[in-house]
Amino acid sequence: MNRKKQSLNSIFIETVDVNKTAMFRLAYSIVLNKEDAEDVVSESILKAYSHLYELRNTKKMKAWLFQILVNESKTCLRKRKRIELVDDFSKFENRVSESDNGTSSDLLEYIYQLEDIYKEIIILYYFEQFHIREIAKILNLSEGTVKSRLFRARAELKKFLEENHWKG
Amino acid sequence: MNKFDKEIIKLAKKSKCPVSIEYYERIDSLLKNLKDKPVGVTKGQTPFSLFRACAAVCSLAAIIMISMPVCAKLGSYVKERMLQMSNEELESYMEASDQNNMTAAHNVEALTYSRELSEEELIRYNDLFEKYENEGLFPEHDLPVVEKIQDSTTTEYPLYETSSYKCYLPERTLTDEELLQMIDFVHKLDYATSQTAEAQEILNNQKEYEANPHPDENDLSEETAIAAASSYLEKILNKDCSSMEKSIEFWFGNGTSGEGYGEYLITFKAGDAESYLVSISRETGILTCVTFILNGKNYAAYQGTSAPADEQLFYSHYETAKAILTGLLDPDISIVESICEYRTDDSGYVENGYIYYIFTLSNGYIYSIGYNMEDDIYPRLYLIDTNGSYGALPDNIILPMEP
Numbered sequence: 293m294n295r296k297k298q299s300l301n302s303i304f305i306e307t308v309d310v311n312k313t314a315m316f317r318l319a320y321s322i323v324l325n326k327e328d329a330e331d332v333v334s335e336s337i338l339k340a341y342s343h344l345y346e347l348r349n350t351k352k353m354k355a356w357l358f359q360i361l362v363n364e365s366k367t368c369l370r371k372r373k374r375i376e377l378v379d380d381f382s383k384f385e386n387r388v389s390e391s392d393n394g395t396s397s398d399l400l401e402y403i404y405q406l407e408d409i410y411k412e413i414i415i416l417y418y419f420e421q422f423h424i425r426e427i428a429k430i431l432n433l434s435e436g437t438v439k440s441r442l443f444r445a446r447a448e449l450k451k452f453l454e455e456n457h458w459k460g
Numbered sequence: 461m462n463k464f465d466k467e468i469i470k471l472a473k474k475s476k477c478p479v480s481i482e483y484y485e486r487i488d489s490l491l492k493n494l495k496d497k498p499v500g501v502t503k504g505q506t507p508f509s510l511f512r513a514c515a516a517v518c519s520l521a522a523i524i525m526i527s528m529p530v531c532a533k534l535g536s537y538v539k540e541r542m543l544q545m546s547n548e549e550l551e552s553y554m555e556a557s558d559q560n561n562m563t564a565a566h567n568v569e570a571l572t573y574s575r576e577l578s579e580e581e582l583i584r585y586n587d588l589f590e591k592y593e594n595e596g597l598f599p600e601h602d603l604p605v606v607e608k609i610q611d612s613t614t615t616e617y618p619l620y621e622t623s624s625y626k627c628y629l630p631e632r633t634l635t636d637e638e639l640l641q642m643i644d645f646v647h648k649l650d651y652a653t654s655q656t657a658e659a660q661e662i663l664n665n666q667k668e669y670e671a672n673p674h675p676d677e678n679d680l681s682e683e684t685a686i687a688a689a690s691s692y693l694e695k696i697l698n699k700d701c702s703s704m705e706k707s708i709e710f711w712f713g714n715g716t717s718g719e720g721y722g723e724y725l726i727t728f729k730a731g732d733a734e735s736y737l738v739s740i741s742r743e744t745g746i747l748t749c750v751t752f753i754l755n756g757k758n759y760a761a762y763q764g765t766s767a768p769a770d771e772q773l774f775y776s777h778y779e780t781a782k783a784i785l786t787g788l789l790d791p792d793i794s795i796v797e798s799i800c801e802y803r804t805d806d807s808g809y810v811e812n813g814y815i816y817y818i819f820t821l822s823n824g825y826i827y828s829i830g831y832n833m834e835d836d837i838y839p840r841l842y843l844i845d846t847n848g849s850y851g852a853l854p855d856n857i858i859l860p861m862e863p
Contacts, residue, residue: 305491312487317477330483334490341494399468400475418465419472449468 304344307353308337314420315361321404321411322365332368336361355422359430362412402452410445417442537596541644542651552605553652555622574628585639586756592643599640603627618642680724680745682708689726689738692747695787696841699736704728710742723748732756746825747788750841759832759839764813766805767833771859774800774815778861781817781829784838794822800859816840817861824848 308315315336320329340360403411416427428438545553577585591597605620606612609628612619618638619628627642634642680688686708690701709725724742729735733756739749751759778800786795797820803811813833820826824847830840 301495305495308487308491312484313477313479316479316483320477326480330486333483334486337487337490337494399471400477418468419475421469446464450464453468 300344303353304341307357308340311354311357315357317400317419318358318412318415319361319365321415322362322408323368324404328368329365332361332364336364339364354420355426355430358416358420358422359432362430399449399452403449406445406448409441410448413438413441414445414449538593538647541596541598542648545648545651549648550652550655553648554655574626575631577629578633581634581639583756584636585643588636588639589643592640592647597640599637599644601637601641603641603645620645679742680740682710682724684745685724685740685742686726688740688745688747689724690728692738692740692750692788693728693736696750696784696838697736697752699728701728701736704730704736746843747841748843751839754837754839757835759837764832764834766807766809766811767813769802769804769808769810769857773833774802774859775861777815777831778817781831781838782819782861784829784841785819785827789821793825795819795863796822798861798863800861801856803856818844819863820848 312333315333316329319332319336320326323329323332336357340357343360403414405411406414412431413427416422416430417424422430424438424442428434431438433441588597603618603620604612605622607622609615609619609621615628616630618630618634618641620626621628627645686706693699693701705728707727707729710723723739726738726740727735728738734752734754736752737749738747740747753759778798782795782798799818800815801818802815805811810833815831815833817829817831818826819829824845825843826845826848828840828842828844829838830842831838
């Protein structure tokens with residue numbers, strides 16, 4: 293029998309550790325500000341941790357964590373009451389990661405400029421590879437809404453990639 | 461997923477998100493701090509009790525007893541009051557309920573208290589709760605809500621802190637008005653939660669089912685479920701339910717992780733102070749929960765008095781707990797692993813006087829049986845997992861038992 297001996301605590305810490313870049317990417321896509329995105333991720337981790345025992349199924353921990361992250365990001369936006377301009381990535385100090393492929397880096401920057409309803413879904417679907425059902429839960433939408441938004445988001449992406457000479 | 465999607469995923473994998481070193485350092489430092497903290501404790505919160513943890517994992521009874529009557533069966537007084545809430549008010553309760561955190565426990569767990577209610581307060585609370593629902597006895601004012609308890613200038617009256625989902629109570633005895641405010645708050649919170657898209661979907665499914673129940677031919681019928689529940693109660697508590705008032709409901713929402721798509725909730729009532737609740741999966745016939753109200757104590761929620769930790773006592777009661785469970789099992793299913801789990805408080809006493817025997821079965825199911833030291837009974841039996849997965853709670857004391 294494959295019984296998990298790992299404690300809830302260590303599963304949580306490992307899940308956050310593995311997903312910390314992804315968490316920043318998603319938070320940033322919503323708040324569009326580096327400092328706020330970092331704060332949101334920290335707050336989400338603390339909030340998730342303080343409610344950890346309410347999570348019924350550790351297999352859903354990542355989705356649960358991302359749902360808290362989306363909610364915290366939106367709370368941050370509401371508190372700020374205004375959306376600041378997108379940070380210029382080039383301003384980031386001590387960059388540790390550089391894209392080795394111009395298209396993929398451009399892709400992320402392009403995604404950040406899409407409407408909120410598209411970029412969240414694109415990141416969750418293509419980058420984090422959540423299922424439609426999980427995305428629906430994370431974003432508190434119906435599966436039908438997720439599918440239709442994904443359909444439109446896909447069309448936007450296709451347009452962008454064709455303009456950038458992507459050969460499908 | 462088509463070719464285009466696959467190509468985007470490839471691009472996404474290659475994409476590097478520009479993240480600063482400071483960010484990684486900050487998160488690493490945060491995680492390092494969390495490693496040393498008990499789960500559930502951040503920002504000065506008190507640790508979760510063992511029951512809270514167990515209830516959160518398998519809070520079916522709590523969902524049944526508290527959430528369902530509010531969500532699904534609002535009385536006319538309460539319904540009218542809930543409908544009178546403005547959208548703004550409703551929204552504020554939705555925020556207070558943390559309704560998006562993918563748990564099913566918040567209906568009950570959202571209102572944890574800074575101290576336990578005294579026995580006298582609890583009696584009045586229950587009395588007022590009934591009057592609230594059946595006679596329309598409402599508070600004059602709302603329960604005050606603050607984001608952080610530090611934001612309040614006084615702790616002389618009950619306050620709900622949204623950041624911790626906790627109700628802070630003054631040490632003095634609560635007045636009827638204050639108890640009513642808390643009761644009102646729970647109802648509004650629960651109602652607001654029920655208005656979310658996810659909850660609505662479950663409730664709609666429930667309504668759809670009730671309008672046109674068409675279980676699969678292999679599913680348990682109501683009659684069989686009641687008979688099975690009676691039999692379980694007789695085996696577990698040696699209770700003859702034949703003369704008790706019986707009621708059965710079907711709850712479409714999946715109360716226990718992984719166990720079927722809905723459960724029958726069978727209640728046996730012997731009087732106001734005594735009733736038993738058994739839930740059984742309609743799809744598989746598996747027992748998922750047994751709990752009860754006895755002498756007016758609702759053991760699904762009642763937290764007992766802390767008691768000295770006595771390992772010998774725990775070993776001796778293990779045999780009884782084991783006998784309870786084995787009495788329910790098919791002959792081809794055996795216990796492959798078992799532990800006794802409890803948490804101690806600062807004095808080394810067993811927190812709330814509850815210890816839990818956790819049994820892993822040969823079919824991967826895991827049952828928990830809670831023993832109440834104060835009253836020397838076993839009032840909580842839950843199916844907590846169907847995949848052999850159970851992570852013992854950090855900081856809890858684990859005693860391995862002979863299966």
